[in-house]
Amino acid sequence: MTDPTTLDHVDAPALLDRLGRPLRDLRVSVTDRCNFRCRYCMPREVFGPGFEFLPRDEILSFEEITTLTRVFAGLGVRKVRLTGGEPTLRAQLPRLVGMLAEIPDLDITMTTNGSLLKSMARPLAEAGLDRVTVSLDSLDDAIFRSMNDMDFPVHLVLEGIAAAEATGLTPVKINAVVRRGVNDHTLVDLARHFKGTGHIVRFIEYMDVGTTNGWRLDEVVPATELIERIHAEMPLRPLEPSYRGEVAQRWAYEDGSGEIGLITSVTQPFCGDCTRARVTAAGELVTCLFGTHGFDLRARLRDGSSDEALAEAIRGVWTQRDDRYSELRSEATRDLPRLEMSRLGG
Numbered sequence: 001m002t003d004p005t006t007l008d009h010v011d012a013p014a015l016l017d018r019l020g021r022p023l024r025d026l027r028v029s030v031t032d033r034c035n036f037r038c039r040y041c042m043p044r045e046v047f048g049p050g051f052e053f054l055p056r057d058e059i060l061s062f063e064e065i066t067t068l069t070r071v072f073a074g075l076g077v078r079k080v081r082l083t084g085g086e087p088t089l090r091a092q093l094p095r096l097v098g099m100l101a102e103i104p105d106l107d108i109t110m111t112t113n114g115s116l117l118k119s120m121a122r123p124l125a126e127a128g129l130d131r132v133t134v135s136l137d138s139l140d141d142a143i144f145r146s147m148n149d150m151d152f153p154v155h156l157v158l159e160g161i162a163a164a165e166a167t168g169l170t171p172v173k174i175n176a177v178v179r180r181g182v183n184d185h186t187l188v189d190l191a192r193h194f195k196g197t198g199h200i201v202r203f204i205e206y207m208d209v210g211t212t213n214g215w216r217l218d219e220v221v222p223a224t225e226l227i228e229r230i231h232a233e234m235p236l237r238p239l240e241p242s243y244r245g246e247v248a249q250r251w252a253y254e255d256g257s258g259e260i261g262l263i264t265s266v267t268q269p270f271c272g273d274c275t276r277a278r279v280t281a282a283g284e285l286v287t288c289l290f291g292t293h294g295f296d297l298r299a300r301l302r303d304g305s306s307d308e309a310l311a312e313a314i315r316g317v318w319t320q321r322d323d324r325y326s327e328l329r330s331e332a333t334r335d336l337p338r339l340e341m342s343r344l345g346g
């Protein structure tokens, strides 16, 4: 496993974009489907019966994902994160992990809602997965069931986290999206629950990704406010980032019992350090979470392009990249036709 803290010292020459940001991380969406309907991501009014998900032949095969990841690794990527939609819904996911694990010096991680992790943690770990991030927005069962809009209970996600811990997919990161008036009053409890366990809770400011979730700024709880609330009960001190491009601001408990993270993409955007490329389930290369379109890598894969030709195409996109939507967010950008998070891979 590669130590993420050493990512600035890797030997592959960095590919820089127009703002000098190196390409280091790849997020691959392995499916656009999900078994939850989190209202901030896939509201059932839009993603309910009748919504057309991608047909099987439009989704990248495991071979195609592996080819792309190998090419990205050759361009300096040192960490791949499997995401979606819900990645554990993709049939035979451990087989893909095993194929990716053949690529040298690559850290393999996954973001999941945890619903299937209890049974999948072991096969994934055995195939070569290094760590997982599990999304869990509240420990309050009624609130969690309502937020995932599938009546899915907290205890099954906690069992998935326990399975991840037991199989060494650690430290587990726990992602919680914060919505004012929905779950924010339960988040000190979430922090307290994982304090001292070695797991790292990361609070994510509710973002205006996509166009279907009815996002409103007044539902965003600024990270500084959340820190104050947690600090009042469990004193915290700020930590330095462990590597360039780390998305979360890190805070440690003063009593030495662990740390939490804050992902402040609304109130304190971190575009200047963004080292991430994203590939959608349909093989589009997207360079910003708030992007409006992608570059079609699937067409290149399927027309028989060589690895070098694929690398050249990716180089062309990355070196032209100058996105910094979160820093420019304003009235003028509000109505842009953004891609949905479930398609992009969060």
Ligand SMILES: C[S@@+](CC[C@H](N)C(=O)[O-])C[C@H]1O[C@@H](n2cnc3c(N)ncnc32)[C@H](O)[C@@H]1O
Pocket (backbone or CB within 6 Å): 034, 040, 041, 083, 084, 085, 086, 087, 111, 112, 113, 114, 133, 134, 135, 175, 176, 177, 204, 205, 206, 207, 208, 209, 213, 341, 342, 345, 346
């Ligand atoms: C799109 S999900 C995909 C992986 C998996 N289904 C999961 O939920 O962990 C990835 C992450 O994006 C987060 N997310 C989705 N919509 C969001 C929004 N509008 N604002 C902030 N985070 C969001 C989710 O909470 C999750 O942690």
Ligand code: SF4
Pocket (backbone or CB within 6 Å): 034, 035, 036, 037, 038, 041, 042, 084, 085, 086, 113, 135, 342
């Ligand atoms: S956040 Fe994850 S679990 Fe929730 S609807 Fe989106 S893809 Fe599914």
